[in-house]
Amino acid sequence: MLAYFYLYYQVFVLGYFAVLNLLYAWFSLVGLSMVARYARELSELALKDLLEREAYLPISILVPAYNEEKTIVESVRSFLGLRFPEFEVVVISDGSKDRTVEKLHEAYALVEEPVVFRKAIDSRPIRTIYRSLRYPNLVVVDKDNGGKADALNAGLNLARYPLFCAVDADSLLDGDALLRASRLFLEDDTVLAVGGTIRPLNGASVQGGVVEALRLPGGFLERMQIVEYSRAFFSGRAGWSAIGALLIISGAFGLFRRQAVLGVGGYRTHTVGEDMELVVRLHRSARERKQPYRIVYTPDPICYTEVPTDWKTLRKQRNRWHRGLWEVLWTHRAMLFNPRYGRLGMVAMPYFLFFEALSPVVEVLGYLMLPLAYWLGLLNLEFALLFLLLALGFGVLLSHLAIGIETLLFKRYASLWERLLLLGMGVLEVLGYRQLLALERFVASFQVWRKRGVWGEMRRKGLESPQVRGP
């Protein structure tokens, strides 16, 4: 009986493995062409033209913050320094228990301002609204704690402009990020949302809220995440965007039409996957109303974010991401295999169910099967090792494909040594790191209900480079 189960599982894993890797490789190819197209589309000259003429849509930057005293001043400075003609920065302190609001007070000379605004979406009560005396386009909202989505909804109520940009408080944006992302809305009325590329900030040289140079960080985990992020954005998201089925715009940086988001009821609270959930809901609503629309990824607006440096925080983050994915799939289960939603229902959602949500289950079960099969005398060791080598080789290959795109597009890690190290990290990633994270995601799959809406604390180091931080 067990022998039969093992045999069937082997066949299943082979099929799963073949389909998954072919899909990944295809995404790499489609993503490559898409990235090349977007990179060529907007030259420096076109950017200059957009900036010098009044051809832009003003933007509200919404920065939800919870206990972000270490990073908030620098990130807000980075947002205020963006190259864009008309924007406001709305920081929403979501009941922070540390000195987030005080730090902002000290840095930006905030004054209390009674504001009348339209409460288009429900959110937890707002305690005080402040405006900066130094930067009239900086608004700080102090509100009761209600979670990230609730903070974003409060910000959405206060936002004045037709586009809004949701960014994390521990992130920095490239100077041209808004300009590059917002022109897609200008040039196509059907664009509802645009996602950019997120890159790890760790190791970067930051001065005055501006990323001056990227260097590989010293930590093993941080380096690993650089490879992971490259793969996720330059292959994954680029590929999905190219086929018009982008389901995730990272919560760390995304630009949306405010009216469209208000139209679907804003961010959904009590979920840890609020970023993906919003995008799926925008897709769903547009498809149900048969409205022409586009939700796209564009590689050049870059957001830098601080990635976890210790295992505990990284595991918590991945656990949360995986639970978020399950929550979204459950909430929108009606879309699965539903032809009404086109390639979203027939391709993207099933892919996310079988090859993202269930992949840690398949992977971990596979690892558990090996000693069991060996003990039962069913394992052909030579064959199994060869298969494992092939699987790991594919994993490395996909990482290297993404590093290749990064080299062609940005080449932000300038030295050859760093490039070599990155390629090396792509190899090391499959030798333990990936398996440990798969285990965490496996565990997360069984915690979806029990830990619904639970975020967990993130440890922050601060955004400025140590050499330029004040005494």
Add this chain to the structure above:
Amino acid sequence: MWRQGEWVYTLLVLGILLAEVWALGQMSVVFLGRFFEGTSYPQAYSALLQGVILTGLSLLLLSGYILLYHALTTAAETHMRQEKEASVTRFTEALFGTAQPPPPPWSKPTLEALLQMREILKGAEAQKLQEWLEAYPNPWEGPLRRRFATRATRLKALDALAQARIPRALPLALPYLHHKDPLLRLVAARTVARSAPTQAPGTLAQALLNADLPRGALLEVLLLLEDRAVPVLEQLLSRGNTKGLWAALEAVGRLRLLALARRTAPFVAHSNPEVQAAAMRALLRLGYPPEGHADAVVKALRSPQEFLRIHAVRLLPLLRRTVAESELWKHLGDPSFYVRRAAAQALAEFNYELLQRAAQEHPDRYGQEMAAQVLRER
């Protein structure tokens, strides 16, 4: 930002993909055969081994390419940067001193240096640079006329022509306004707008309309025309479709073209609400009253569409004082938050005392609060 060489990389990725498809396909067939006992163990083993070898080779090839590419482009870019900097120095000396400009044929970095300077400098210096560019055999003609040039090459050539701003760019760029690739159409339109002389506005307007650009892109292009925009906008206002009208009206306002104010006013009564709103925005930017069309503005105030009411309210201060005051007062009590805000803001500019009074005694509580809010912001 994007480096040359994606074709080689794409071919490499395609090759790897095909190799993997073959390996995985073969493995699947053999393993399934093994499952149904149709193939032998050595066959399955050999298929797996082939897959491993192919993957290993692909990895070696890809990593090698990435490293080689990194090293070569770093060296080439350093060399190009140095040459470009040297060329900027030589052109600057020729421009402001007695030295001669670098003699043609110019290398790629030299040409880029010249184009960069053309973009930055204005006036007599810009004229001089343009003369040098015009005297130089057009290096972009080949890629734009060739039938089989890559899109990247064409985009680059169009972008360079846009920087050069030379009239002979026009016959090269105009055909691309009808290209099947929307990206090439957009970039060509930008080039045309930057290079177009004031003559032949009809041709240009028609070409832009036929280019079927998204309306935002069309607006972007019209704004690039700057002081040469008037005749083209006149044409668009006369015979443009809804998209063309919207873009033209937006451009009239944003470029502050008072000469077209009289032509703009009738559009506040247009049947399309988007065009109507664009006309109202343009008149507001120009500060020009919609003479003879005040009724249409007042009618728009009763529209069920919120955005139309907002624009009509903003335009009210340009109407007769009595009408404006009574309508602004009335619309402080509009059910829409944004219309109330627009009314309060318009009152703040138009009649501050009335706004103060509204903050005290407006019959609508929300209108009163909005008036107080706008007063606080002042």
